[in-house]
Amino acid sequence: MxxxxxxxxxxxxxxxxxxxxxxxxxxxxxxxxxxxxxxxxxxxxxGFGGTTQVATEAPVEVSEKTIKVRFNADVNSGLNWQFKPEQREITVRLGEDNLAYYMAENMSVQPITGQAVYNVTPLKAGQYFNKIACFCFDEQTLEPGQRVDMPVSFYVDPAIAEDINTQDVKTITLSYTFFKAEASVEAADGNEDQGG
CATH class of the missing domain: 1.20.5 (Single alpha-helices involved in coiled-coils or other helix-helix interfaces)
Structure with missing residues (x-):
């Protein structure tokens, strides 16, 4: 035992x-x-990595201080779209609600759904860049040859001027890259784009 x-x-x-x-x-x-x-x-x-914030509305107080916002657009090689900003740069007042437009056009012969990813540079400005409404919040489906204007409503938080780490920031670049959405990839299997 x-x-x-x-x-x-x-x-x-x-x-x-x-x-x-x-x-x-x-x-x-x-x-x-x-x-x-x-x-x-x-x-x-x-705001790490240039991730922007989402807001429901701009602040009531608008500063007299300004900052330049540049716009950039890219398209992944797997998406047969043309995509570009309607304006290259605007000067905005801190706290002011602003509206900018991007143009997208489906260059293929079939409907395609795309999804935009985004960030801002310099990366440290991400926590102060607030989007109120944006085409990037949802997937976008364009019919063959369809061309659309895509708005983004945003403001830059006035606190950016008070932060010692961002007082040197005079220009913020908002960048988007459009990718083919997963639904489009699945629907396109065996039926690839014929457009140029």
């Missing part, structure tokens, strides 16, 4: 180690799935 106790103790230790390993692996898988939404939330809250 005395031989049975060391075997039982070893089995109990092995079970503890097994459960600990299963727990660690489960926690790692959970963290892997949570990392993308947590990183996205972190970027939205802090």
């Amino acid at each position: 005395t031989d049975q106790k060391p075997i039982d103790k070893t089995k109990a230790q092995n079970r503890k180690i097994l459960f600990s390993c299963v727990f660690v692996v489960g926690a790692m898988v959970g963290l892997a799935y949570a990392s993308v939404p947590l990183y996205k939330l972190f970027c939205q809250v802090t």
Whole structure:
């Protein structure tokens, strides 16, 4: 009977180690799935990586201080669209609601859905750049040859002038890149674009 106790103790230790390993692996898988939404939330809250903020309206007070906002547009090679800003640069008052337009045109012979990703540079200005309404919030579907104006309503938070880290920022560049949306990729399987 005395031989049975060391075997039982070893089995109990092995079970503890097994459960600990299963727990660690489960926690790692959970963290892997949570990392993308947590990183996205972190970027939205802090403006990290040039991520802009989302607002429902511009502040009531508008500063007399101004800043230049430049506009940039790119299209991923997998999307047969032309995409460009209607204006290259505007000077805005801090806190003022502004409206800028981009133009997109589907150059293919079939409907295509695109999704824009965006950021601002310098990256440290992201937390002060606020979008009120933007075409980038939703996927955009364009019919063959369709050309549309896409507005973005935004303001630059007056606090940018008070932050010691951003007092040197005189110009902010808002950049968009359009990609083919997943729905378009699936619909296009076996039926590739014929446009030029």
